[in-house]
Amino acid sequence: MTSSAHLSSPPLVEFRNVSVVRDGHRLLDAVSLTIREGEHIAILGPNGAGKSSLIRAITREYYPSSPGGDVTFRFRGQNRWDAFDLRSHIGLVSGDLQQTFTRSISGREVVLSGFFSSIGLFLSHEVTDAMEQKTDEILEFLEVAHLADRPMTEISSGEARRLLIGRALVHDPGTLVLDEPTNSLDLHALHTFRKTLRKIAQSGTGIILVTHNLPDIIPEISRVVLMRDGAVRMDGEKAEVLTDGAVGDLFRVPVRVREEDGYYYATGY
Numbered sequence: 151m152t153s154s155a156h157l158s159s160p161p162l163v164e165f166r167n168v169s170v171v172r173d174g175h176r177l178l179d180a181v182s183l184t185i186r187e188g189e190h191i192a193i194l195g196p197n198g199a200g201k202s203s204l205i206r207a208i209t210r211e212y213y214p215s216s217p218g219g220d221v222t223f224r225f226r227g228q229n230r231w232d233a234f235d236l237r238s239h240i241g242l243v244s245g246d247l248q249q250t251f252t253r254s255i256s257g258r259e260v261v262l263s264g265f266f267s268s269i270g271l272f273l274s275h276e277v278t279d280a281m282e283q284k285t286d287e288i289l290e291f292l293e294v295a296h297l298a299d300r301p302m303t304e305i306s307s308g309e310a311r312r313l314l315i316g317r318a319l320v321h322d323p324g325t326l327v328l329d330e331p332t333n334s335l336d337l338h339a340l341h342t343f344r345k346t347l348r349k350i351a352q353s354g355t356g357i358i359l360v361t362h363n364l365p366d367i368i369p370e371i372s373r374v375v376l377m378r379d380g381a382v383r384m385d386g387e388k389a390e391v392l393t394d395g396a397v398g399d400l401f402r403v404p405v406r407v408r409e410e411d412g413y414y415y416a417t418g419y
């Protein structure tokens with residue numbers, strides 16, 4: 151899709167005044183947020199800010215507590231969407247997902263299982279030549295072909311994370327959603343992960359990155375949304391949002407924010 155088509159098609163996500171209440175807790179508080187198809191955006195906030203809840207609202211696991219009235223809750227211009235719509239437009243990678251891969255599934259099966267939205271393959275799954283070919287292409291693109299036969303239980307967190315990205319890419323989603331993708335990665339794994347993510351962003355796939363780490367925000371991401379207490383506190387151009395004052399207020403700690411080679415770092419806390 152060309153960038154002009156992106157501008158004329160409805161937004162990927164259009165939320166206005168979306169609140170989510172679960173077990174008496176207000177997880178999202180009148181959130182208004184529009185995300186265009188193919189956009190690269192970071193949702194930054196402290197622990198408990200409501201970032202994962204926002205993703206769960208997008209994936210329709212959570213639903214607004216009082217829909218209707220002045221509440222807008224749309225995905226690609228639709229008020230209703232299902233798992234099938236989601237799957238073809240959004241690829242999701244989260245720590246929750248990684249934890250479900252506890253069996254000894256090979257790297258290739260991890261990616262292939264994306265076609266069936268399953269955790270590994272089962273006898274009932276009919277794997278076609280086209281699926282095999284797509285899986286080869288993805289393993290190659292993500293530079294993880296050497297992991298194809300390695301069991302998921304015997305590889306590092308960073309390697310597993312890249313295979314899960316592969317799993318999320320099988321349907322060629324327009325957007326990849328990553329929830330805290332760098333948790334538990336060491337410096338080398340972080341370096342490789344960033345490289346992979348930049349390659350995906352540059353290939354035209356939109357990135358919605360949820361994080362509490364500033365250096366996770368790859369240079370391709372130009373828009374940053376700050377969240378705290380279930381609400382959007384700031385939303386704008388990265389350089390205007392990632393300031394000492396705004397980041398300090400967000401995390402309630404004095405910080406100095408500096409930029410280096412397109413990455414942002416908070417120091418002095």
Ligand SMILES: Nc1ncnc2c1ncn2[C@@H]1O[C@H](COP(=O)(O)OP(=O)(O)OP(=O)(O)O)[C@@H](O)[C@H]1O
Binds near residue numbers: 173177199201202362
């Ligand atoms: N099902 C639930 N019922 C009640 N409270 C919940 C539920 N899910 C989350 N919460 C609470 O809602 C708040 C927001 O949680 P959420 O997981 O969305 O935050 P987060 O920004 O993703 O945090 P983190 O960075 O720690 O993962 C937290 O205080 C959490 O304890």
